[in-house]
Amino acid sequence: MSEEIKVQLTATPGEKPDSQKLGFGKYFTDHMFVMDYHKDKGWHDPRIVPYAPIVMDPAAMVFHYGQAVFEGMKAYLTDSGKVLLFRPDQNMQRLNCSNDRLGIPEIDGDFVIHAIKTLIEIDKSWIPTEKGTSLYIRPFIIATEPCLGVRSSYTYQLIVILSPVGAYYSGGLEPVKINVESDYTRAVRGGIGFAKAAGNYAASIKAQENAKKDGFSQVLWLDAIEKKYIEEVGSMNIFFKIGGKVITPAINGSILKGVTRSSVIALLQEWGVPVEERKLSIDEIFEASQQGLLEEVFGTGTAAVISPVGELHWKEHTMKINEGKIGELSQKLYDTITGLQSGNLPDTRNWTITF
Template sequence: MTTNELEIVQSTSKKDKPSQDQVPFGTIFTDHMFTMEYEAGKGWFEPKIVPYAPLTLDPAAMIFHYGQTVFEGLKAYRTEEGRVLLFRPEKNFERLNLSSERLSIPPIDENVVLEYLTKLIELEKDWVPSTAGTSLYIRPFIISTEANLAVAPSKTYKFMIIMSPVGSYFTGGLKPVTIHVEDQFTRAVKGGTGMAKTAGNYSSGYQAQANAKKLGNADVLWLDGVEKKYIEEVGSMNIFFKINGEVVTPALNGSILKGITRMSIIELLGTWGIEVNEKKISIDEIYQAFQDGLIEEVFGTGTAAVISPVGELNWQGKKMIINNHEIGELSQKLYDTITGIQTGKVEDTMGWTVEVK
């Protein structure tokens, strides 16, 4: 990566900020964005913070034709004292490079880019909301920009960071959701792009999610793409089960996203003396455990919701009611602790937060 001094061009026309109690997800964006270019043989160059604006791309830009792109999602939180905290941002840029490697995209300098992000947030501090449950969502992403229809990695790329204030994920409180176990469509297979955070992974799940919602489900629990037997992840979340006192989660197998909240939950539980068993888990095992009355809690983990309790699993006409559709004690404790660390209400003994001065 080439070293370049960050250029900052401030907007002369500031936007009106939305009401903090009515902030839709991902539709309102801050005044500025970060951009940086890449060219083969030259590396990354021209880091800039500029006014938020549309892009101009050649119709032959390779992103439009071959989907060579990766992205991340993280948040900035405002504490009661007015400080602004990031939650493990270095892990997001580490994972961005992991995704880039899979998509044949050149790596970024994680430490330098984190400095650029910090500068961007410093400029946009007023956009970090303070109402309980709100945050500033941060979307770093890379797109291939070379105008070329050849089926090969692009020789040029654009790296960007845009930011959007978002409201509380749980508008009606932390309530368990109903999940459909998908056994028709395939999300990913080992050796594919399931472990990368890339655009096509998400749009390919739309049809299954739409079908699940028609049946009254909030999301889809994906099974493995080969045997349609082993549990992988829920939509945009990793999944955990508490069975007869033991916490289990699917092992990272090359087709499951390496969730940062997932990682944090496992590390946090370890400090509480609770070991998480990462292993292959079949849907048959889960159904048998349900029939035996051993499933105590099920919850998803991700940046958006942190913890999303599951109150019902539907699989091949079989309905599994979890904990009487109520949030479990462990799920609640994990949610309170992680969100408390993120917002400065709970002491960060893990060293996870980064303060933006």
């Protein structure tokens, strides 16, 4: 796509939030990127406009049939004042994978990355500089055609909004407590679990709320059929270090193919740490815990990067991990990935884009 991006700047710039009190996803920058799709025109009219509410027809198909996908990315400001993106091509590939599953037309990933860079340049002053902060990037696509008929929409909007954020968890890198969900189901093979679709997250909210009432930060999902095999945490992929070997559930059609997940696997392989992608049961995890072999557990995702797990609760069992402290490998992975993302470590893998 070679269409020029039109730019309309806001006449009323917003006040920047306190960078030490950002939280996650609470504040939004002055502008957003918008692009439309029509089945007869394709993707067209790319533009950057002031951040504002979206006006939509009550019959817009996204409200009734759930055609909505999104991505999560981050931008960082380096010490030299450059902006850095971490593996954005992977996010675009995954967005198109989600599009395909939900019957949404493919986007030109290179053009959307160009649009994101243009948007960030305009709102660059919103990028926080405190340690652990970043500019969160949320591209999403919604079905906009007003029609009460169960089929793919003929029109869509792709929108990108930006949010200065702090740590995903208020406790920072402190190990979290996770409840293993035994009643509810998030996704099933053959469904949309591998897509970053809005409906996947709607399906997880009830269990997440119940877990929080009981003092847990997240829910660990088991497979939908046997309620036996580990899948993923609500907002993260999950890894287990057992007897010196790192194991993570294989991509099976109901697990999101995380960008941070694939980065962690690549780093572990480089470091000579044994790593396996395979089916992994909760019984195997519990047995390893009983034998003292469960050395570390950590989640991976764009929002939290690396999230060490200090405690797993499954039915009547409580599994303590590494005395509730962050493990050596989890810390090394966090330091390496955040070092690459901030530009403080050399990028020998061509994972980053600076501009």
